[in-house]
Amino acid sequence: MKKRYLAIAGLLVLAVVAAGCGKEKDKPAEQQVQATPTVTPQVTEAADLVDMEVSDEKNVIGEKTATASKVAIVNRTGSEIGAIYIRQHPEDEEETDDDEWGDDLVDGMFTLKNGEQAVYYYKKPSSAGITYDIRITYTDEDKNECFFRDLPLASMKQITLRMSGTGEDSIPYATYMTATGKKEISTLKDVKERLGLTEDEEDDDTDNPDPTSAPNPTSAPDPTSAPDPTQAPDDGDDDPDDTQPTDDTIDKATGYIGQSMDDLIAAIGSPQYDEYEDEPDTGKTGYHYYSNFTVSTTVDEDGNEIVTGIW
Structure with missing residues (x-):
């Protein structure tokens, strides 16, 4: 009988020890399963940020670098623009060859319909007094190319290309917003002075597109x-x-x-x-x-x- 009791007691001790080992093995396995998913959210957030940056801008011209300046160019000329050339305004305008414009910045990547805009990236000028010239050509080859000269591009955040008047007598000019200004500044007056237009010529040829108003002198006197x-x-x-x-x-x-x-x-x-x-x-x-x-x-x-x- 004594041997039988000792045998039973030995079996009970082995059962308790076996049960204890099973619990110790289960515990680290449970902790490992909980730690695994904490790595994944970081990858998702990074991918979302990249997508947002890529889709932020369209119609980009010029070289986009970390140190480049940029300005938005808006087309309000009334016609579709097919090519854009930009250069620094020459010091001696009379001796400058208008063919020295370099390459077309658009180069067939897109066209700008009336009301659309492009974003131009350029190297920041070394001097605050440097200005720029813009030349555009239209997708309609029958339309003349237009020039916008002596523009303080470095001080602008947006420039809008416009036309004053209609037809062959229309005048290209620009309005622009500076980084700190609240009103658009127009170059129309400076353009007319450069062209040598008098007040009478402005009224008759450029700013009076309505043919019915010109021949009505009866009420003026x-x-x-x-x-x-x-x-x-x-x-x-x-x-x-x-x-x-x-x-x-x-x-x-x-x-x-x-x-x-x-x-x-x-x-x-x-x-x-x-x-x-x-x-x-x-x-x-x-x-x-x-x-x-x-x-x-x-x-x-x-x-x-x-x-x-x-x-």
Whole structure:
């Protein structure tokens, strides 16, 4: 009997020891399974960031480097641009050959329809006084190439290429926003001075595209319309400067930024012609051309038109 009890006691001890080993083996296996999935989220986040950077810009021209400066170039000329050339403005413009423009920066990669933009990367100039020239050609070979000269590109964050007037007498000019400015700056006045245009030539050839307004001289000599600024622009499109000094008119129009376009027209008269563009980001934008300045507006969903800029 004593031997039988000893044998039973020995079996119980072996069973307890075996059960204890099983628990020690299971514990590290459980910890290893829990530690495995913590590595995977880092890979997913990195991939998402790369995708966002790649899809951020399109229509890129120039050499994109870590130290390059960049500027957005917007096409508002009314026609599709097929080629863009950019060079530093020469010190002696009279002795410069206009054929020395280098390569086309677009080089068939894309075209810029009216309202579209490209992003230009370029090496930051060594001097603050350096300016640039832009030359464009259109996809329509029947249209003449256009030149935009002596532009302070390094101070700009966006430049818009535009045309004043219509047809063969139209004048290429640009408006631009600086990094710190809140209003667009126009080069139209400087372009006209470079071309040697007088005030009369500007009114007759470039800023008066409406053929019905030019042959109407009957109301211009009317002395009763001069004292009333709300009537003079409507009847004096042929020579608005006779009744509206340029600086006073622009200053008065600037006071209507943020207000209704109808209120501005009631104060200074109607523009010579209007143009509207539908933009994906900002909605409907209006451009109202007076003889010596331009008014930009935005139109909301209810049709309310608000003045946003004067240049």
